[in-house]
Amino acid sequence: MKQSQPAGHQPEGGLSEALLTDLYQLTMARGHWKAGRLDAEGSFLLSFRRAPFGGTWALASGVAEAIETLASLRFSEADLDALAALPGPGGSSLFEAEFLDVLRRMEGFDLDVDAVADGTVCLPGVPMVRVTGPLWQAQLVETFLLNRIGFETLVATKAARIVRAAADAAVLEFGARRAQGPDASIRSARASWVGGVAGTSNVLAGARLGIPVKGTHAHSWVQSFAGSGDAHETERQAFEAFAESMPDGCVLLVDTYDTRAGIENAIEVARGLRARGHGLSGIRLDSGDLVELSVHARKALSGAGFPDVKIVASDDLDERKIMELRARGAEIDVYGVGTRLVTGGEQAALGVVYKLSAVRENADEPWRPVMKLSSTVAKRSLPGHVEVQRVVRDGMLVGDFLSAATDDLSQIQGDREHLLRPAVRSGDIAPDYPLDLKSARERARAELARLPEGAFDLDAPEEIPVELSSELSLLQAQLIERATPAAAPIHQR
Amino acid sequence: MKQSQPAGHQPEGGLSEALLTDLYQLTMARGHWKAGRLDAEGSFLLSFRRAPFGGTWALASGVAEAIETLASLRFSEADLDALAALPGPGGSSLFEAEFLDVLRRMEGFDLDVDAVADGTVCLPGVPMVRVTGPLWQAQLVETFLLNRIGFETLVATKAARIVRAAADAAVLEFGARRAQGPDASIRSARASWVGGVAGTSNVLAGARLGIPVKGTHAHSWVQSFAGSGDAHETERQAFEAFAESMPDGCVLLVDTYDTRAGIENAIEVARGLRARGHGLSGIRLDSGDLVELSVHARKALSGAGFPDVKIVASDDLDERKIMELRARGAEIDVYGVGTRLVTGGEQAALGVVYKLSAVRENADEPWRPVMKLSSTVAKRSLPGHVEVQRVVRDGMLVGDFLSAATDDLSQIQGDREHLLRPAVRSGDIAPDYPLDLKSARERARAELARLPEGAFDLDAPEEIPVELSSELSLLQAQLIERATPAAAPIHQR
Numbered sequence: 001m002k003q004s005q006p007a008g009h010q011p012e013g014g015l016s017e018a019l020l021t022d023l024y025q026l027t028m029a030r031g032h033w034k035a036g037r038l039d040a041e042g043s044f045l046l047s048f049r050r051a052p053f054g055g056t057w058a059l060a061s062g063v064a065e066a067i068e069t070l071a072s073l074r075f076s077e078a079d080l081d082a083l084a085a086l087p088g089p090g091g092s093s094l095f096e097a098e099f100l101d102v103l104r105r106m107e108g109f110d111l112d113v114d115a116v117a118d119g120t121v122c123l124p125g126v127p128m129v130r131v132t133g134p135l136w137q138a139q140l141v142e143t144f145l146l147n148r149i150g151f152e153t154l155v156a157t158k159a160a161r162i163v164r165a166a167a168d169a170a171v172l173e174f175g176a177r178r179a180q181g182p183d184a185s186i187r188s189a190r191a192s193w194v195g196g197v198a199g200t201s202n203v204l205a206g207a208r209l210g211i212p213v214k215g216t217h218a219h220s221w222v223q224s225f226a227g228s229g230d231a232h233e234t235e236r237q238a239f240e241a242f243a244e245s246m247p248d249g250c251v252l253l254v255d256t257y258d259t260r261a262g263i264e265n266a267i268e269v270a271r272g273l274r275a276r277g278h279g280l281s282g283i284r285l286d287s288g289d290l291v292e293l294s295v296h297a298r299k300a301l302s303g304a305g306f307p308d309v310k311i312v313a314s315d316d317l318d319e320r321k322i323m324e325l326r327a328r329g330a331e332i333d334v335y336g337v338g339t340r341l342v343t344g345g346e347q348a349a350l351g352v353v354y355k356l357s358a359v360r361e362n363a364d365e366p367w368r369p370v371m372k373l374s375s376t377v378a379k380r381s382l383p384g385h386v387e388v389q390r391v392v393r394d395g396m397l398v399g400d401f402l403s404a405a406t407d408d409l410s411q412i413q414g415d416r417e418h419l420l421r422p423a424v425r426s427g428d429i430a431p432d433y434p435l436d437l438k439s440a441r442e443r444a445r446a447e448l449a450r451l452p453e454g455a456f457d458l459d460a461p462e463e464i465p466v467e468l469s470s471e472l473s474l475l476q477a478q479l480i481e482r483a484t485p486a487a488a489p490i491h492q493r
Numbered sequence: 494m495k496q497s498q499p500a501g502h503q504p505e506g507g508l509s510e511a512l513l514t515d516l517y518q519l520t521m522a523r524g525h526w527k528a529g530r531l532d533a534e535g536s537f538l539l540s541f542r543r544a545p546f547g548g549t550w551a552l553a554s555g556v557a558e559a560i561e562t563l564a565s566l567r568f569s570e571a572d573l574d575a576l577a578a579l580p581g582p583g584g585s586s587l588f589e590a591e592f593l594d595v596l597r598r599m600e601g602f603d604l605d606v607d608a609v610a611d612g613t614v615c616l617p618g619v620p621m622v623r624v625t626g627p628l629w630q631a632q633l634v635e636t637f638l639l640n641r642i643g644f645e646t647l648v649a650t651k652a653a654r655i656v657r658a659a660a661d662a663a664v665l666e667f668g669a670r671r672a673q674g675p676d677a678s679i680r681s682a683r684a685s686w687v688g689g690v691a692g693t694s695n696v697l698a699g700a701r702l703g704i705p706v707k708g709t710h711a712h713s714w715v716q717s718f719a720g721s722g723d724a725h726e727t728e729r730q731a732f733e734a735f736a737e738s739m740p741d742g743c744v745l746l747v748d749t750y751d752t753r754a755g756i757e758n759a760i761e762v763a764r765g766l767r768a769r770g771h772g773l774s775g776i777r778l779d780s781g782d783l784v785e786l787s788v789h790a791r792k793a794l795s796g797a798g799f800p801d802v803k804i805v806a807s808d809d810l811d812e813r814k815i816m817e818l819r820a821r822g823a824e825i826d827v828y829g830v831g832t833r834l835v836t837g838g839e840q841a842a843l844g845v846v847y848k849l850s851a852v853r854e855n856a857d858e859p860w861r862p863v864m865k866l867s868s869t870v871a872k873r874s875l876p877g878h879v880e881v882q883r884v885v886r887d888g889m890l891v892g893d894f895l896s897a898a899t900d901d902l903s904q905i906q907g908d909r910e911h912l913l914r915p916a917v918r919s920g921d922i923a924p925d926y927p928l929d930l931k932s933a934r935e936r937a938r939a940e941l942a943r944l945p946e947g948a949f950d951l952d953a954p955e956e957i958p959v960e961l962s963s964e965l966s967l968l969q970a971q972l973i974e975r976a977t978p979a980a981a982p983i984h985q986r
Binding site: 180 | 513514516518519525527535537575576579636637667672674696699701708709710711716717720723738739741749774836837838839842845848849852863865866
């Protein structure tokens with residue numbers, strides 16, 4: 001039995017996310033069918049090669065929703081019609097009716113999935129997801145899994161880095177306008193929430209995910225009051241009208257015309273609110289030298305008897321800019337971050353890969369370990385059935401240990417945790433796999449707290465060790481050796 | 494009458510894209526309502542400040558779909574319930590029932606929109622969209638428009654740059670796995686198509702948009718044939734099985750183990766296919782030195798009597814890498830580009846802004862021009878009702894001329910085109926506004942063809958002039974002057 005249709009699964013014109021795949025996954029599935037290999041089984045490992053943003057770790061997000069969607073995925077008749085319409089090289093259909101019947105008869109993907117939980121700190125080269133089952137099916141979900149997990153993990157990691165940089169100040173996600181589409185704005189709000197932000201400005205994301213929604217006002221509010229008076233007068237009228245509409249909890253944007261004059265106007269409005277038994281919640285700076293202006297604002301607000309009015313800052317911020325602002329003595333209570341959080345900024349994609357590690361012609365055969373060779377060591381894949389042990393000592397993360405099923409683990413010093421949890425069994429979601437957002441956020445907080453301080457250094461971050469068991473190393477060496485003799489003669493030509 | 498629900502509008506749990514807004518747009522709308530200003534009207538201009546990727550222009554995409562969605566947008570009861578549930582500062586609701594009734598009574602957005610057509614070359618600072626109507630409504634759609642138009646315009650521009658760099662070689666979009674979510678993968682496939690790519694690997698995008706879908710096979714296909722034989726043998730078996738399943742038009746990925754040995758295997762398979770009356774379509778290189786390997790492959794293929802077998806290359810490509818490959822003499826017929834195309838790569842967002850340019854308290858009053866001041870000239874907004882004239886001489890784009898409604902345009906030398914076309918009138922889509930993808934792609938091709946060659950230079954691109962009419966310049970100067978006296982005393986403190 002499958003769960004009901006989850007949040008991310010949005011058929012349109014009857015087309016389903018089962019089609020969210022690269023064409024070659026389908027031509028390979030067809031190839032396996034043509035070769036009489038529908039019973040062949042494969043095991044794939046999903047991991048990232050390098051941690052994003054020059055760091056040494058990433059924070060998993062998007063895994064739970066991907067798994068929920070996967071469990072409900074199947075080809076609709078509209079999907080099959082779309083596939084039937086694809087032209088082949090000879091002018092006929094690329095996919096014949098008999099193959100489409102194979103897809104039609106598949107009632108959901110008959111796969112086993114083991115995966116990290118959302119909010120888990122993950123290390124480069126360490127499997128985050130293992131998918132095992134019919135080769136042609138396990139291959140088909142590659143694009144879908146990479147797309148969903150790679151993007152959210154990227155943004156959750158960025159969020160965790162920014163929240164850490166902000167220390168005691170709160171971070172709000174303000175990126176809806178700069179996200180890569182409406183859906184990306186919601187996914188990045190979710191991933192940012194997993195990573196520790198205090199809220200989002202995105203109303204749709206807040207409503208869908210049940211996370212706090214925050215906001216102030218825009219420059220256009222101030223401009224819209226422009227009449228015969230000068231800009232300073234316009235601004236005060238606009239502030240007063242906004243404070244009137246929201247006498248408790250309003251935040252005034254003070255840089256539409258002249259920031260220092262805007263701060264004076266905000267203080268006047270704060271006085272009026274106090275006289276009427278209310279209070280100004282904050283002011284927002286969105287341009288200029290945020291250090292100088294925030295120090296000035298803090299002094300002016302405190303001098304006028306408003307030490308509790310919060311200073312909110314936004315302006316193309318990220319973890320480095322926030323660290324710099326703090327180092328230079330900025331007096332900022334809340335950071336609003338947008339573009340560089342919701343898109344990943346300098347790095348817009350995480351290099352996640354999905355590599356075959358073992359195959360067998362059918363369920364009665366033993367697994368054959370396989371690997372992708374490369375002269376670049378980081379591009380070599382892991383062979384066989386890999387288990388991931390996370391090692392923890394005195395409550396701190398020591399490293400990950402990758403082993404084969406038959407490895408002796410008794411030598412490992414410290415507490416061991418299985419990183420890959422049963423998530424899907426024969427297509428159904430495993431009962432204990434955590435799907436909820438709340439636990440993902442809590443897990444992230446706990447996981448980040450047991451990373452060494454040096455892992456957060458922006459310039460020379462401490463690496464967390466990943467070790468291969470001797471059995472896995474030996475297996476890699478054997479497979480490399482087996483590949484080499486055939487290749488060598490070619491090189492010598 | 495509104496058009497039926499367009500492709501991008503995906504309600505979920507009854508929530509609609511009307512909620513895809515920053516909270517402050519709604520608190521401002523409420524503020525206008527509280528201040529008795531529901532009749533106040535505003536005119537907003539959407540533009541980008543700097544062209545992306547260090548260039549001097551961008552290619553519009555996403556405008557048509559944004560306009561289609563806008564015309565169908567309204568608050569659902571689920572939206573209103575979600576808004577009613579938002580907590581206000583005092584513990585009560587942020588939005589009272591009376592205000593939500595204002596949203597409920599709004600049967601669609603009663604706006605006029607003028608916009609460039611998708612596929613139009615756009616210049617920095619030049620309005621792409623003008624939205625005029627009730628201030629509170631025009632403000633509400635800001636986030637939505639910026640999100641949709643900014644992202645697709647970014648990707649279409651990247652695609653156009655990459656296609657230009659590839660010259661006679663074809664470019665395929667292979668980015669589904671690295672796009673920022675499933676929906677972003679479809680939007681970037683569409684924008685890439687507008688920008689000139691020859692197809693996508695994304696089956697769902699192809700099916701939804703009716704664009705060609707292309708593909709080869711993955712490393713895992715080769716690995717899955719690993720048995721007792723060596724890697725070279727495994728690869729040949731895998732190639733033969735794939736060629737068997739698709740004897741016409743198959744492309745073989747030759748770098749799973751050793752690329753030169755892979756090319757030899759591909760040639761053997763090509764011989765077999767030819768003997769049976771079929772033909773190998775291509776080989777794909779995905780790693781290593783693409784120049785050296787492609788030159789070797791071309792020589793080997795031609796030497797073996799297969800000069801027509803295409804060489805497809807992929808491996809983190811973008812316009813600069815493609816230019817470098819070509820300069821170094823690579824023999825590549827098809828470039829597969831992924832990450833750096835579908836995410837924008839080094840620049841993951843376009844800095845689009847939406848600025849108020851004129852207001853009036855009601856429809857009977859004259860418009861009051863307004864602007865956002867800034868010490869940064871590029872951050873100053875345009876005041877008043879701005880018209881955009883595109884000037885063309887001898888079939889080449891000369892520049893854009895921004896004018897006020899009353900400006901005398903007779904001095905302009907060359908043909909003039911109105912860049913902003915009527916797109917929406919009182920909430921309904923204007924009959925002549927082009928919504929279809931086919932015309933967007935054709936327009937892009939024609940528009941790019943009339944840009945000067947220098948505009949495509951990657952390092953020192955030629956700027957296309959944008960001129961302000963004397964009337965607009967004067968208006969800006971007057972508004973700056975009016976703002977300054979009030980601000981000056983503060984600066985002197």
